Amino acid sequence: MADPALHPETQPLKQIAIDYTPEACTHCPNSNTITLTFDHRGGARWRTTTRFLYGTFSALIQCPTGNTDGLNFNLYLSSLEGDKSQDEIDFEFLGKDKTIVQTNYYTTGTGNRESIHQLGFDCSDGFHEYVIKWGPGEIVWLIDGKVVRKVERKEGTALECSCES
Known part of the structure; x- marks a missing residue:
């Protein structure tokens, strides 16, 4: 933080x-x-x-230790939660593998834009900084200062994804 x-x-x-x-x-x-x-x-x-419109959202996160199968812990931005047309941007820790994180985003209720990223560390071993930079033309996900995913909006098109390792 x-x-x-x-x-x-x-x-x-x-x-x-x-x-x-x-x-x-x-x-x-x-x-x-x-x-x-x-x-x-x-x-x-x-x-x-x-409520926020655009910005940089960050958190220092250390995930739980032990068996966390079935547990989903995350950092997400959401509009109109529970509404079928909600927007969302997130980091999701899926529990079963503490060396990966999933990023995703929804626009007007449409998702299926998941991307899995190798962390290079166990997310339960210590605190790491997770950042979502959200602007009118792009979304950028960073972990410990390193860009892991970037989505850019091109005029007249939906957001397109570029994942970086």
């Missing part, structure tokens, strides 16, 4: 909504941190109470 002193454009999350399992989610507005705990109850989901 960006340090507001070093990155004055950072907008700290002063208020969040926790949709379920609030006891598994700790939010500390003073340090701009959110900690999710995975245990026998499952996890938690939090979301901002503010």
Whole structure:
């Protein structure tokens, strides 16, 4: 997560909504941190109470250790969640293999644009920075400062994908 002193454009999350399992989610507005705990109850989901149009969204994430088969943990941006025409941009950790991450995006409810990326590390061994840069002409996914995927919009066409290793 960006340090507001070093990155004055950072907008700290002063208020969040926790949709379920609030006891598994700790939010500390003073340090701009959110900690999710995975245990026998499952996890938690939090979301901002503010809507955004374009920007850079980042998180330092360390995935859970142990057997996480069947667990999906992610960082995603979404509009109109639950609506058939929702838009979404995400990083998804699929649980079964901690050395990969999936990126995807939806526009007006249409997805099937998944791409799998080799991390080169175990996502449960430590914190790594995951960034989504979203603008009117492109979406860029970065891990620890390295571009892993870039989608560009060309006039009159849908977004096209270019995955980089």
